[in-house]
Structure formats: C-alpha cells, structure tokens
Amino acid sequence: MMQSMLSPGMASLALFGAFFLLLVLRVPVAFALGLACLPILAYEPRLSPMMLFNETFKSYNSFILLAVPLFLLTANLMGVGGITDRLVVLSRTMVGRMPGALAQCNVVLSVFFAGISGSSTADAASQSKIFIDAQTKEGYDLPFSIAVTAVSSTLAVVIPPSILMVVWGSVISTSIGALYLAGIVPGLLIAAAQMVTVHVYAVLRKYPVHPRSTFLQFITAAVQSVPAMMTPFIIVGGILLGWFTPTESAAVAVIYALALTAFVYREMDLKRLVEALSETGRLSAIALFCVGTASAFGWLLAYYQIPKALLEHVTDWNLGITGVGFFIAAVFLITGCFLDAIPAIIIVGVTLQPLVQSVDMHPIQFAIIGIVSLAFGLVTPPYGLCLMVACSVAGVRLRYALKDTMIMLIPMLLVLVGIILWPEVTLILPTLISPELVK
Amino acid sequence: MKKILDGYQALLRWLMVATVAILMVPITMQVISRYTALIPSYIWTEELSRFVFIWMVMLGAMIAVRDGTHFDVDVWPTLKPRANAMLRIATNLLVLVFAMVYVYWGIEFVQFGWNQSSELAELPMTYIFIAWPLSGITWVVFLGEQFLADIRTIAAGDAP
Numbered sequence: 399m400m401q402s403m404l405s406p407g408m409a410s411l412a413l414f415g416a417f418f419l420l421l422v423l424r425v426p427v428a429f430a431l432g433l434a435c436l437p438i439l440a441y442e443p444r445l446s447p448m449m450l451f452n453e454t455f456k457s458y459n460s461f462i463l464l465a466v467p468l469f470l471l472t473a474n475l476m477g478v479g480g481i482t483d484r485l486v487v488l489s490r491t492m493v494g495r496m497p498g499a500l501a502q503c504n505v506v507l508s509v510f511f512a513g514i515s516g517s518s519t520a521d522a523a524s525q526s527k528i529f530i531d532a533q534t535k536e537g538y539d540l541p542f543s544i545a546v547t548a549v550s551s552t553l554a555v556v557i558p559p560s561i562l563m564v565v566w567g568s569v570i571s572t573s574i575g576a577l578y579l580a581g582i583v584p585g586l587l588i589a590a591a592q593m594v595t596v597h598v599y600a601v602l603r604k605y606p607v608h609p610r611s612t613f614l615q616f617i618t619a620a621v622q623s624v625p626a627m628m629t630p631f632i633i634v635g636g637i638l639l640g641w642f643t644p645t646e647s648a649a650v651a652v653i654y655a656l657a658l659t660a661f662v663y664r665e666m667d668l669k670r671l672v673e674a675l676s677e678t679g680r681l682s683a684i685a686l687f688c689v690g691t692a693s694a695f696g697w698l699l700a701y702y703q704i705p706k707a708l709l710e711h712v713t714d715w716n717l718g719i720t721g722v723g724f725f726i727a728a729v730f731l732i733t734g735c736f737l738d739a740i741p742a743i744i745i746v747g748v749t750l751q752p753l754v755q756s757v758d759m760h761p762i763q764f765a766i767i768g769i770v771s772l773a774f775g776l777v778t779p780p781y782g783l784c785l786m787v788a789c790s791v792a793g794v795r796l797r798y799a800l801k802d803t804m805i806m807l808i809p810m811l812l813v814l815v816g817i818i819l820w821p822e823v824t825l826i827l828p829t830l831i832s833p834e835l836v837k
Numbered sequence: 838m839k840k841i842l843d844g845y846q847a848l849l850r851w852l853m854v855a856t857v858a859i860l861m862v863p864i865t866m867q868v869i870s871r872y873t874a875l876i877p878s879y880i881w882t883e884e885l886s887r888f889v890f891i892w893m894v895m896l897g898a899m900i901a902v903r904d905g906t907h908f909d910v911d912v913w914p915t916l917k918p919r920a921n922a923m924l925r926i927a928t929n930l931l932v933l934v935f936a937m938v939y940v941y942w943g944i945e946f947v948q949f950g951w952n953q954s955s956e957l958a959e960l961p962m963t964y965i966f967i968a969w970p971l972s973g974i975t976w977v978v979f980l981g982e983q984f985l986a987d988i989r990t991i992a993a994g995d996a997p
Binding site (some may be wrong): 420422423424425426427428429432433436446447448450451454455459460461463464467468469575595641642645646650652653672675678679680682683684686687688690698737738753780781783786795796 | 850853854856857858860862864865867868872886887888890891893894895896897898900901904907908909910911912913924925927928930931932934935938941942945946949962965968969971
C-alpha cells in the first residue's frame, strides 16, 4: 500500500474521537459513524467522499443481509397472527406452578421465540407488550419486570436462527449452519441461568404462583403449538441439509409463518399483514442503514491498518487461548455498550480475527464468545437496544431498570465464562451432528 | 406544509411496505425453481431482491429521520423543553451536514452510475444509485421541519 498522510495512531484518534464526540451530542449512531469518516475523507488526498457511497452500496448489496428483514417479518407475523399467543399458553402450562410463574413464563416464551425468530429487538418489543403490564398487575416490581423481559429477549440471538450469526458468518466467513448448532447449548444454559435468577427473586420477594395446569391442558397447548415449533427445525435442518441458503431459509420461514397464521390459526387478514410489513421495514431499515455507515468506518480503520497497530501489543502479552477468550469477551462487552451488535461485528470482529488465529482458537468458539458477549450489549447502557425498547413500552427511562438488569446478567456472565473455559460447550453439537462443518 | 410532509411520508411508507412485500417474490421463485419444474430458474432473481432490499433500507432510513427513530445514545439528564430543543438543533445541524454530503456527492454517484448496468438483469444502475441523493434531499426537508419546530419551542420559553 502507498504511504498515507496519517499514521494509524492519528487516524484512529480522529475516527474514534469524532465518533464519541458525536455520540455525546446525541447524533444517531448511524449518522455518527458516517460523519466521523468525513474529516479524514476530506483531508487524505487519496480518498474522496465517493468512498462513502461505494462502501454503503456494497454493504447493502448483500444477499445474506436480506435475511435480517425476513427474520423480523417472521417475528412480526407471529405476533399479529396469533402464534405468539399460543406459545404464551404453552409456556404457562409448563412453568405455571413455579414461584414467579409469569416471569418464568416470560423466559420460557423467549426460548420458543428465539427458536423461531432471530431478532432480539423483535422479541423485546412483542414481549414487553405482553408481560410488563401483566406482571405489574400481579404484584411484580416494575424494574424487575422490565429487566426479565429485556434480558430474556437476548436469547433470540444466541438460540438459532439468529441475525447475528448470519451477519457473523457472512462477514468472518464461518459456516452459518455450524454456528446455529453451536448456539443451542449456550442458549439453553443462559435460559437456565435466567430461570434460576427469576426463581431466587420470586422466592425472596414472594411473587405469585399460578394454579397448577392439568396434564390435559399442557397436551392441548403443546399440540396447538407444534406447527409453530417446527420452524427452527425447518430453518436449521434446511441449511444443514443444503436445501436452502440462510437467506432462503429465512424466506421459507416467512412463508411458513404466513401459511400457519392464514390457514391453520386463521388470524391473518390484509390489515394485519400490512402492519407486519410496515413494522418490519421500519425496524430493519434502521438497523441496516447503520450497517452501511459502519462498513465505511470499518473500511477506513482497515485502510490505515489500525487493527494491526492496536493488536500489536496484545500479541506481546502472550495470553494463550483462554486469555485471548477473555480478552475477546471484554472487547465485545465494552463495544456492545456503545454500538449495535451488527456494526460491532463488522468493525471489531474482523479486527480480532488475526489474534484468534494466532492462538488457534476454533472460529466457531470465537463466534459464540463474540455473539454471547454482544447479547449482553443489547441490555447494557448507554446503548442497550432491548432494554431501551422494554423501557419505552413501560414508559420509563433506561436507568430506572438498570439495577435489576445488572443482577440478571451476573448468572449469565458465569455461562459466558464457561463458554470461554470449555470449547466443548460450543463445539459438542456441531461435532456430533455435522463433523464436516467443524473440520 | 405539515400536510404535504405527512403525505410525502405516507407515500414513502407505502413504497417501503411494497419493497418488503416484493422482497419475498424473487427469493421464493429461486427456491421453487430449484426444487420443482413449475418455473424456469431465472438468473436475475438474486440481483433483483438485492436491489429491492437497497431501496427498502434507504426508504426506511428516510422515514426514520422524521419519526426520530434512528437510535441514539442518551447520556444527558432529563432536559427542560427549551434546552432539549437547543441540543436537538445542534444535533440536527450535524445530521444536516451528512444529508448535504449525500445530496452533493450523491448526484456525482448517480452520474457515475449513468453508464453502468447491473451484471445480471442489465438494469441501469442509476435506478439504484438515485436512492442516495433522494434520501439526502428528504433528510434536508425533514430536518428543516424539525428546525422550525425547535425554534418555536425556544421562542415559547419554558413553562413556569
């Protein structure tokens, strides 16, 4: 590469300095990332603002990112078409006799939802409407209700399908099918950790128990939900068997959800369909627009070889594989506080890749450590999207539910430590089911 | 004025809904053509869905500026209406700079696309690239409306 005007240190100072200043001034993240590029594009003679257009165009012109609106559409169709309602009934019959029944139900529903949709924001939006009000009516504290809803919604990106895994797989070229399989065990462990936390809360604060459901009620609810619960098997199975690409599988999920709601549950009509389409376009466009400007930002980082300069010292620390694991988790946990998960993968994930290769960490373990850490970022302030969504539904500011959210995160942190210490947690299912993907 | 902007936003919203719906068609055709003989496998399905997707992102990004739903990081304490309006003017001036860049260099981008056609369907790339200057212009208009509203808030002063 030819000599550029700025050193990596100067360029990174200019880029990150401008970015954080803009964030503090409350400029939306997507615009802050784009604006931070401008001074450098104007200063560096070899670059021009046209690069901003080329990079945003290139990042939107991606068949794999198309999966994002499709996953959101599946979630929205479930919501307006009655699938979610049936899953609520099913989870209630399963955990209704436990203390804090409704909060447990909140977590269990998130697991089901995570298996059908890949979007945590969609999960937070729909479950906030279902649970927050209902829980406070039953005597739960509002901050706790918000925290459970927001924290459990993060399961959607760990349990397959997952938007973040699709993005990770496309940006860092890892098999998306293998990532899906790898996410299952950590996802279920996190769900278990959350249920334990809820249980402790419920016992200490004497949250109400629901009347015991009969076995018959459970069976009825389960039978009604079976068609909906087939979705994850269609998506993951279809990809593993090579039937569809990840994007196509998301489209198949949309068609399946549409068919279910229109012909099996018969709750879909034109008005609801338009509502689901509009909501999908709105949310996915906001998230994806940011991907464009983040790519431009990331491109400039690479142009000045900033990642290499930053990681030079880290390699000298001789961390070893576990140390690198903790380092990756820390970096993603911190970036997750300030950035949305998709741009974080584009900027940070790519940056860390050489470090991971230097200690021979398995790319799948790297991906799951990154994705689980970023799942924390969905509820950590100042930029925790799911917590923001839950708080806005409850009509309170973010800091109101902060303490309970942090308490809910502690047991999840233990799962993250487990994922770092034992590669088996992530690798066992991919190795068993499709060893050729693990190499 | 507000009515015209409401109408314009409604138009953008309908176009966006249409893009989400249309998005499904080429992908579905791609899967159907692979496993059945009902339709031939067209080469342009993937490209078409990508182009519709680009329009969806840009349309949604335009609408979100008027709705104020682009995500930001809120580190400020609760501000009084006047102080809040002042901060929003400062923020929006910065977004305006970005919008102007999209208009000015966006036009150059469209001219650059004039002589290009897409790889598979041979669509003129102008049809795609025009989304950039169009979103720039739309942001300028929507931001202008917010500047007026904020100036009015500042002029009115805080309620006692």
